[in-house]
Amino acid sequence: MIGTSAADVQRACIVPLGDAAALVRFADRLDDQANRAALALADALERSPITGVLEIAPSLVSVLVRYDSDVIDLVRLSGEIGLRLSSEAAPSAAKIHDIAVRFGGEDGPDLLEVAAQSGLTPSEFIAQHNAQPLRVLTTGFAPGFVYCGFHSQEMTVPRRSSVRARVPVGSVLFAAGQTAITATEVPTGWHVIGRTEFCNFNAFANPPTVLSAGDNLVFSAL
Amino acid sequence: MSARLKLLRCGPLTTIQDAGRYNGLRHGVSASGPMDAGAFARAGILAGTSGTTGIEFTTGGIALKSVEGTVRIGWSGGDFRAAVDGVAVPWSSGADLQPGSVLEIAAGAWGNFGYLRFSGEIDVPALMGSRATSMRARIGGLDGRALRQEDELTIVGAGLERQTVDAVDQDLSPVRFIWGIHAEQFTKDVRQRFVNSSFFVTAAMDRMGFRLKDAGNVFEGKSSLSLVSEPVLPGDVQILGDGTPIVLMRDHQPTGGYPRIATVIRADLDRLAQMRPGTELAFTSVTVEHAQALWRSRQK
Numbered sequence: 001m002i003g004t005s006a007a008d009v010q011r012a013c014i015v016p017l018g019d020a021a022a023l024v025r026f027a028d029r030l031d032d033q034a035n036r037a038a039l040a041l042a043d044a045l046e047r048s049p050i051t052g053v054l055e056i057a058p059s060l061v062s063v064l065v066r067y068d069s070d071v072i073d074l075v076r077l078s079g080e081i082g083l084r085l086s087s088e089a090a091p092s093a094a095k096i097h098d099i100a101v102r103f104g105g106e107d108g109p110d111l112l113e114v115a116a117q118s119g120l121t122p123s124e125f126i127a128q129h130n131a132q133p134l135r136v137l138t139t140g141f142a143p144g145f146v147y148c149g150f151h152s153q154e155m156t157v158p159r160r161s162s163v164r165a166r167v168p169v170g171s172v173l174f175a176a177g178q179t180a181i182t183a184t185e186v187p188t189g190w191h192v193i194g195r196t197e198f199c200n201f202n203a204f205a206n207p208p209t210v211l212s213a214g215d216n217l218v219f220s221a222l
Numbered sequence: 223m224s225a226r227l228k229l230l231r232c233g234p235l236t237t238i239q240d241a242g243r244y245n246g247l248r249h250g251v252s253a254s255g256p257m258d259a260g261a262f263a264r265a266g267i268l269a270g271t272s273g274t275t276g277i278e279f280t281t282g283g284i285a286l287k288s289v290e291g292t293v294r295i296g297w298s299g300g301d302f303r304a305a306v307d308g309v310a311v312p313w314s315s316g317a318d319l320q321p322g323s324v325l326e327i328a329a330g331a332w333g334n335f336g337y338l339r340f341s342g343e344i345d346v347p348a349l350m351g352s353r354a355t356s357m358r359a360r361i362g363g364l365d366g367r368a369l370r371q372e373d374e375l376t377i378v379g380a381g382l383e384r385q386t387v388d389a390v391d392q393d394l395s396p397v398r399f400i401w402g403i404h405a406e407q408f409t410k411d412v413r414q415r416f417v418n419s420s421f422f423v424t425a426a427m428d429r430m431g432f433r434l435k436d437a438g439n440v441f442e443g444k445s446s447l448s449l450v451s452e453p454v455l456p457g458d459v460q461i462l463g464d465g466t467p468i469v470l471m472r473d474h475q476p477t478g479g480y481p482r483i484a485t486v487i488r489a490d491l492d493r494l495a496q497m498r499p500g501t502e503l504a505f506t507s508v509t510v511e512h513a514q515a516l517w518r519s520r521q522k
Contacts, residue, residue: 015403016400016485016510017402017403017453017455017458017485018400018455018457018458018485018486018487018488018513019400019485019487019488019510019513019514019517020455020488020514020517021455023403023452023453025403025452027450028450029450030450054244054245055244055245055247055248056248057247057248057453057476058248059451059452059453059477060450060451060452061450061452062452062453064247064452064453064455066244066455069514069517069518070518073511073514074510074511138477139248139249139250140247140250140451140453140476140477141250141451141475141476141477142250142358142359142475142476143249143250143251143359143361144249144250145250183250184359184360201249201250203349203350203359203361203362204349206350207249208246208249208251208350209249209250213248
């Protein structure tokens with residue numbers, strides 16, 4: 001179900017983020033419908049631009065709208081955003097990407113642990129992990145770093161208690177009902193379950209990332 | 223017309239910057255850009271620059287030599303001392319640096335960041351529409367890294383006429399902010415104490431953020447809430463799990479999950495960036511409309 005239902009529109013709340021941006025928030029916590037609503041609004045803002053808006057950045061359950069305060073004020077901006085909240089969502093044109101992953105071993109040192117925490121054998125865990133396509137929820141935290149969700153409740157494990165100072169490019173991370181893929185070396189408290197050759201960030205390319213929020217990823221084991 | 227410069231000495235965190243790399247947040251890249259954008263602009267006017275780039279340096283100072291060609295340089299920022307071939311020159315100001323001549327800069331009485339801008343452009347590639355160094359994303363500038371001794375930079379393109387600008391004095395009046403996107407998650411008492419207490423800039427400060435010392439223990443023992451990650455902008459004041467406030471600066475993480483009580487207004491971010499470790503600061507709240515009016519008057 002993609003689109004903004006009446007309930008989403010009511011839940012959307014616009015808060016100032018400093019004096020040159022606003023955050024349109026659809027929920028206080030991570031929520032599938034709120035994520036879809038955020039992506040739909042970002043899409044509507046792209047299709048029907050507001051004069052004075054400089055940048056739109058969809059996130060997990062909110063959309064950042066950066067604006068030129070010499071061109072538009074917060075009141076008018078909020079009104080224009082409100083109009084786009086109630087507009088019809090465009091037909092879904094989600095792209096599908098195949099992501100081949102080497103699970104476990106040196107590439108995924110935490111696979112055994114998360115499988116055990118989920119009450120599964122490693123191969124059962126991999127099968128369940130790959131059973132459904134995952135949706136890209138947002139890009140953030142680091143260049144090209146994507147959050148993908150959602151896994152079933154039984155596959156939901158907390159983060160690690162300690163942080164790894166650096167995991168390599170292409171690390172496939174798992175926590176909080178989501179899978180994330182790194183595109184640069186980053187520190188992380190998420191479980192490292194595998195590694196992919198796929199790299200989502202290239203500063204020399206335009207656009208610099210391959211995946212967009214809303215795209216579907218089909219994972220397979222190498 | 224081109225010139226070649228060689229860095230004889232530079233402190234840590236010396237980077238090539240331009241106005242910043244915007245439209246990258248959706249790709250996980252924050253804008254970067256100069257910590258003191260106003261001083262960066264003033265150095266450009268003093269250089270008569272036709273380019274967008276400049277060098278940001280810190281209290282470690284910088285020394286460079288023209289190894290080929292004459293280059294027009296402008297300098298501004300916090301308070302620093304400048305000399306060309308051992309002869310003191312005014313701060314902020316500019317000069318033509320002749321082949322073989324050396325410009326040396328050392329820290330003065332206040333400020334963290336200084337800027338050098340040149341007649342033309344520093345010859346480094348633009349990435350995602352900008353030449354700014356992002357220390358976090360490791361892109362831009364010279365191979366996405368800080369500059370170091372022995373680096374050589376080529377300046378390309380002719381300059382414009384050099385102009386003068388008014389000097390800017392240190393301003394330690396309260397830093398103005400707009401209540402943050404999680405302000406309502408803090409009690410009224412904590413919000414009130416946030417504006418009535420003193421904070422100090424600590425030595426844990428860099429282009430990513432300034433850690434503050436919470437002298438009044440405003441946030442002591444406040445357990446961090448588990449928040450969904452949301453987009454971050456420079457000036458956001460986030461409170462870590464142990465109660466440490468951090469003002470996020472130009473190389474901030476693009477998203478963050480710590481509660482943010484305030485966002486420093488654009489008109490005050492430059493002078494906050496120039497507050498040295500040990501500087502006492504206070505916060506005061508303003509409305510969005512007032513902040514925007516201040517921004518407009520500052521641009522004139």
